[in-house]
Amino acid sequence: MGKGGNSEDAVSGKEHGEENMAAWLLGIKTLKIQPYILPSLGPFDVKVRIKAVGICGSDVHHFKTMRCANFIVKKPMVIGHECAGIIEEVGSEVKNLVVGDRVALEPGISCNRCSLCRNGQYNLCREMKFFGSPPTNGSLANQVVHPSNLCFKLPENVSLEEGAMCEPLSVGIHACRRANVGPETNVLIMGSGPIGLVTMLAARAFGAPRIVLVDVDDQRLAIAKDLGADDIIRVSTNIQDLDEEVAKIQSTMVTGVDVSFDCVGFNKTMSTALNATRAGGKVCLVGLAQSEMTVPLTPAAAREVDIVGIFRYRNTWPLCLEFLRSGKIDVKPLITHRFTFSQKDVEEAFETSARGGNAIKVMFNL
Numbered sequence: 001m002g003k004g005g006n007s008e009d010a011v012s013g014k015e016h017g018e019e020n021m022a023a024w025l026l027g028i029k030t031l032k033i034q035p036y037i038l039p040s041l042g043p044f045d046v047k048v049r050i051k052a053v054g055i056c057g058s059d060v061h062h063f064k065t066m067r068c069a070n071f072i073v074k075k076p077m078v079i080g081h082e083c084a085g086i087i088e089e090v091g092s093e094v095k096n097l098v099v100g101d102r103v104a105l106e107p108g109i110s111c112n113r114c115s116l117c118r119n120g121q122y123n124l125c126r127e128m129k130f131f132g133s134p135p136t137n138g139s140l141a142n143q144v145v146h147p148s149n150l151c152f153k154l155p156e157n158v159s160l161e162e163g164a165m166c167e168p169l170s171v172g173i174h175a176c177r178r179a180n181v182g183p184e185t186n187v188l189i190m191g192s193g194p195i196g197l198v199t200m201l202a203a204r205a206f207g208a209p210r211i212v213l214v215d216v217d218d219q220r221l222a223i224a225k226d227l228g229a230d231d232i233i234r235v236s237t238n239i240q241d242l243d244e245e246v247a248k249i250q251s252t253m254v255t256g257v258d259v260s261f262d263c264v265g266f267n268k269t270m271s272t273a274l275n276a277t278r279a280g281g282k283v284c285l286v287g288l289a290q291s292e293m294t295v296p297l298t299p300a301a302a303r304e305v306d307i308v309g310i311f312r313y314r315n316t317w318p319l320c321l322e323f324l325r326s327g328k329i330d331v332k333p334l335i336t337h338r339f340t341f342s343q344k345d346v347e348e349a350f351e352t353s354a355r356g357g358n359a360i361k362v363m364f365n366l
Contacts, residue, residue: 019035020035020036020037020038020141020142020143021033021034021035021036021141021142021341022034022035022036022078022137022138022140022141022142023078023079023080023140023141023341023346024036024076024077024078024079025062025063025066025073025076025077025078025079026076027066028063028064028065028066029063029064029350031063031079031346031347031350032343033341033342033343033346036078036137036141036142038143038144038145039145040145041089041091041145042091042145042147043091043092043093043094044091044093044094044147044148044149045091045094045145045146045147045148046087046088046089046090046091046094046097046103046145046146046147046148046151047087047088047089047090047143047144047145048085048086048087048088048103048105048143048144048145048146048151049085049086049087049088049142049143049366050083050084050085050139050140050141050142050143050144050366051084051085051086051102051160051365051366052083052084052085052159052160052161052163052164052363052364052365052366053080053082053083053139053140053164053363053364053366054082054083054164054165054167054168054335054361054362054363054364055080055082055349055350055353055361055362055363055364056081056082056167056168056194057193057194057195058081058132058133059079059080059081059132059138059350059353060350060353060354062077062079062132062134063079063350063354064354068133069288069291071133071134072134073134074134074135075134075135077132077134077135077136077137077138078132078137078138078139078140078141079132079138079140080131080132080138080139080140080141080364081107081130081131081132081133081138081139081167082107082164082165082167082168083104083105083107083131083139083140083144083164083167084102084103084104084105084154084160084161084162084163084164084166085102085103085105085144085160085366086100086101086102086103086160087099087100087101087102087103087151088143090148091148094148096148096149096153097148097151097153101153102153102154102160102163103151103152103153103154103163104151104152104154104163104164104166104167104317104320104321105131105139105144105146105150105151105152106150106151106152106166106167106170106317107130107131107132107138107139107150107167108122108123108128108129108130108131108150108312109128109129109130109146109147109150110122110123110125110127110128111125111126111127111128114126114127120314120315121314122314123174123311123312123313123314124311130312131144140341140346140364142341142366152166152317152318152321154321155321155324155325157325158321158324158325161332161335161363161365162324162331162332163321164363165324165331165334165335165361166316166317166320166321166324168194168195168198168361169198169201169202169316169320169323169329169331170312170313170316170317170320171195171198171199171286171310171312171313172195172198172199172200172201172202172203173202173313173316173319173320173323174310174312174313174314174316175199175202175261175284175286175310176199176202176203176206178284178308178310179259179261179282179284179308180259180282181202181203181206181207181208181259182206182207182208183207183208183209184209184258185203185206185207185208185209185258185259186208186209186210186211186253186255186256186257186258186259187200187203187208187210187211187212187257187258187259187260187261188211188212188214188249188253188257188259188260188261188273188276188277189203189211189212189213189214189260189261189263190214190215190260190261190262190263190264190269190270190272190273190287191213191214191215191262191263191264191269191287192213192214192215192217192220192221192223192224192229192232193215193220193263193264193360194334194360194361195263195286195287196213196215196224196261196263196264197223197224197227197334197360198331198334199261199263199286200213200224200227200228200229201227201228201329201330201331202323202329203261204228204329205323205328205329210230210253210254210255211228211229211230212229212230212231212232212233212249212252212253212257213229213231213232213233214232214233214234214235214245214249214269214272215232215234215235216234216235216236216237217234218234219357219358221233221234223360226333227333227334231252231253233245233248233249233252235272237268239267239268239271242268242271242272242275243275245272246272246275246276249272249276250276253276256278256281257276257277257278257281258277258278258281258282259277259281259282259283259284260273260274260276260277260281260282260283260284261273261283261284261286262283262284262285262286262287263286263287264287264289265285265286265287265288265289265290265293266289266290266293267290267293267294267295269287270283270285270293270295271295271296274295274296274297274299274300274305274307275296275299275300277300277305278303279303279304279305280303280304280305281305281306282305282306282307282308283300283305283306283307283308284307284308284309284310285307285308285309285310286310334360334361335360335361335363336358336359336360336361336362337349337352337353337359337361337362337363338362338363338364338365339352339362339363339364339365340364340365340366341364341365341366345364346364349362349364350362
């Protein structure tokens, strides 16, 4: 697992009580490791020493542009939200965790009061406070304080890095639940970036017998094939090629596309998904690249193709951890680059993730 578990470096080897440091986003492509004063520990909170943090596409958007969709960074913010660590302190009312427990952290704190929260759709809460989504500070830090009910104990055979991977994997799990993927569902996935790949792993764990991935990048498609895609198809960015590519997808799938996941979110990817999916099938929009799209909605509606959206996830961590524990899902091959928590490495890690190329998941070991 690379440098995972090594706590002897200058940062993670600090004595208890020394200053808590975090990676602060100060401006476009400007990250600085600076002190981070934590909120006080509430009765139901825990203090976690963070040991593994992954870089997400949204983190890269914040890093490059100081915004991600409608979330705009207006003041210095601690970045990061895909994380796992070790419990260092527990609040007076915490019963389910003890000091020393290794945990994966679900990064979003909902209000628990609104109608959406009360109905169990807490991921849609308007008052959500989400690590590293402005204005809420994130988790690329030595320590964070977090509600104990959002910290999930890792099985003994699941590493801290794998624990941090529960966050991106949760997107794939939630998407498969929303689309009702099962052993009779043939799946098309548009996009073989990190979210396309975790959606593929989740779909397989849910029993999907045949999964085809589509992308414009040969390198990414090769990775998808290595990770278990039944077939891969390279497409162009040209909308003129759409009909020909849909025909190729349908012939490659053989039995018809039951569910398509658009893990990109462009006019062309969504149009391809809508046209390629069989009558009575489903299209799940996962990627949100464009806020508005022009797509062939009417013919899809006439074929009773259902369109479902997802936003993040809900109630996914226990299932993620069970899939990892049982070996039904292996996320380790997705971790392609590892960095320590130093000023130089933080900068280099974000540049590596922003470049893309052969980088899938860039991981910090603290």
